[in-house]
Amino acid sequence: MANLENEELEKLSKSSVALSAYEMGQLQDELHDWHVEMKGGVNQLFRNFTFDNFAGALEFTNKVGALAEEYNHHPEIVTGWGYVQVRWWSHVVSGLHTNDFIMAAKTEQL
Amino acid sequence: MANLENEELEKLSKSSVALSAYEMGQLQDELHDWHVEMKGGVNQLFRNFTFDNFAGALEFTNKVGALAEEYNHHPEIVTGWGYVQVRWWSHVVSGLHTNDFIMAAKTEQL
Numbered sequence: 728m729a730n731l732e733n734e735e736l737e738k739l740s741k742s743s744v745a746l747s748a749y750e751m752g753q754l755q756d757e758l759h760d761w762h763v764e765m766k767g768g769v770n771q772l773f774r775n776f777t778f779d780n781f782a783g784a785l786e787f788t789n790k791v792g793a794l795a796e797e798y799n800h801h802p803e804i805v806t807g808w809g810y811v812q813v814r815w816w817s818h819v820v821s822g823l824h825t826n827d828f829i830m831a832a833k834t835e836q837l
Numbered sequence: 838m839a840n841l842e843n844e845e846l847e848k849l850s851k852s853s854v855a856l857s858a859y860e861m862g863q864l865q866d867e868l869h870d871w872h873v874e875m876k877g878g879v880n881q882l883f884r885n886f887t888f889d890n891f892a893g894a895l896e897f898t899n900k901v902g903a904l905a906e907e908y909n910h911h912p913e914i915v916t917g918w919g920y921v922q923v924r925w926w927s928h929v930v931s932g933l934h935t936n937d938f939i940m941a942a943k944t945e946q947l
Contacts, residue, residue: 781911785902788916792895801891801918806898808911 731757732832736798737825745770745822754828761831763823764814770823771803771816772831781808790837800830841867842942846908847935855880855932864938871941873933874924880933881913881926882941891918900947910940 731754737743746754751763751770761774778784788806791813795801805812813834815827841864847853856864861873861880871884888894898916901923905911915922923944925937 781902781905785899788898789895792891792916795891803915803917805913805915806902807913 731829732836734825734829734832736800736829739817739819739824739826741819743817743820743824745817745820746824750825751823754825758828758831758835760835766814769816769821771814772823772827773812773814774831774834776811776813778809778811781806784809784811787811787837791834794830794833794837798830798833800826802830802834841939842946844935844939844942846910846939849927849929849934849936851929853927853930853934855927855930856934860935861933864935868938868941868945870945876924879926879931881924882933882937883922883924884941884944886921886923888919888921891916894919894921897921897947901944904940904943904947908940908943910936912940912944 755761761772763770764773776787778787784806788804788811791802791804803814815830816822817824817827865871871882873880874883886897888897894916898914898921901912901914913924925940926932927934927937
């Protein structure tokens with residue numbers, strides 16, 4: 728899947744299913760700086776971004792927040808002095824969906 | 838210590854020391870919604886705030902960020918859909934200082 732960041736998000740429902748380990752691996756090939764982490768039994772797509780100070784970090788948090796609002800898909804964002812950690816996952820599938828990899832790719836473009 | 842939120846922050850140095858458990862307990866009496874959590878071997882002062890949506894959460898994150906910049910003391914802020922988690926601690930003492938309780942009290946005023 729080329730240009731993951733340009734793919735359209737799929738509307739999820741209760742019958743949507745999480746990606747298999749194989750599918751996650753395929754999608755992750757395009758996102759070298761992201762890794763899959765299990766947290767509370769739920770697979771999440773995680774990346775740490777570094778910044779020179781707190782203001783730069785908070786500015787990035789707001790950019791990620793605006794992206795999330797635009798696509799109505801929301802990550803967890805950890806903001807600290809010099810870093811921002813972003814975690815994407817899909818609540819309805821209790822894990823990762825292609826949508827999360829698309830959002831991670833869009834996050835990379837910010 | 839009445840009106841903790843109006844206290845002035847102390848400038849910390851390498852000789853500054855973390856609060857004792859007794860001192861933390863005394864200060865925490867004023868901050869019922871905050872609790873002390875150890876994370877990575879470091880005591881942190883933690884509170885979860887809830888919101889109706891993502892935008893409200895991000896708005897609060899920005900208020901906490903502005904407070905942090907004003908006092909040049911920075912927390913870790915977790916922003917998600919409907920919640921913001923704030924963690925205060927003092928890097929130089931590898932734990933909690935009175936400054937963190939003052940910042941938590943100021944956070945309550947936002």
